[in-house]
Amino acid sequence: MDAVIxxxxxxxxxxxxxxxxxAGLEHSRSKTxxxxxxxxxxxxARKILPTAHSxxxxxxxxxxxxxxxxxxxxxxxxxTDEGIKLSHxxxxxxxxxxxxxxxxxxLETLKKISSLTREAMTSFNDDGLEMLYTRPEIEGxxxxxxxxxxxxxxxxxxxxxxxxxxxxxMRETED
Numbered sequence: 001m002d003a004v005i006x007x008x009x010x011x012x013x014x015x016x017x018x019x020x021x022x023a024g025l026e027h028s029r030s031k032t033x034x035x036x037x038x039x040x041x042x043x044x045a046r047k048i049l050p051t052a053h054s055x056x057x058x059x060x061x062x063x064x065x066x067x068x069x070x071x072x073x074x075x076x077x078x079x080t081d082e083g084i085k086l087s088h089x090x091x092x093x094x095x096x097x098x099x100x101x102x103x104x105x106x107l108e109t110l111k112k113i114s115s116l117t118r119e120a121m122t123s124f125n126d127d128g129l130e131m132l133y134t135r136p137e138i139e140g141x142x143x144x145x146x147x148x149x150x151x152x153x154x155x156x157x158x159x160x161x162x163x164x165x166x167x168x169x170m171r172e173t174e175d
Contacts, residue, residue: 015126043055
């Protein structure tokens with residue numbers, strides 16, 4: 001039996017360490033795309049419990065959080081009307097109702113935000129990974145770029161697991 005070799009290469013066009021973190025985030029996001037790709041609009045919107053979030057809300061929350069941490073915290077920018085709309089800022093878990101999202105809409109929104117993240121990371125190099133960032137919204141807390149990118153990878157995995165579980169439970173109860 002041939003051995004399978006899996007290597008995570010740095011994302012192109014970025015410094016080595018930032019490239020590795022971005023590659024990890026992109027790999028994690030690709031797994032999220034797999035979970036979302038075959039969902040119907042009803043599955044995207046369904047809440048399996050009244051207090052549980054829908055898969056659509058979790059998917060959009062991933063984009064919301066990534067957009068804010070990268071575009072606002074790391075890039076030190078204020079949220080724009082365009083960014084608020086794209087990222088569904090404060091409209092994911094806070095307003096988890098059926099918005100008619102399709103899998104394609106969720107995937108395209110996440111892809112746009114991922115593209116903006118990769119573009120933003122070209123502004124940094126490995127020397128800046130430990131630089132501390134703060135925002136008025138996170139008063140009393142400073143985070144490094146390394147922490148920020150690793151936190152986004154962890155956050156993605158956490159909610160992807162939830163989405164996969166909800167998907168499985170929905171489909172098991174439909175039979």
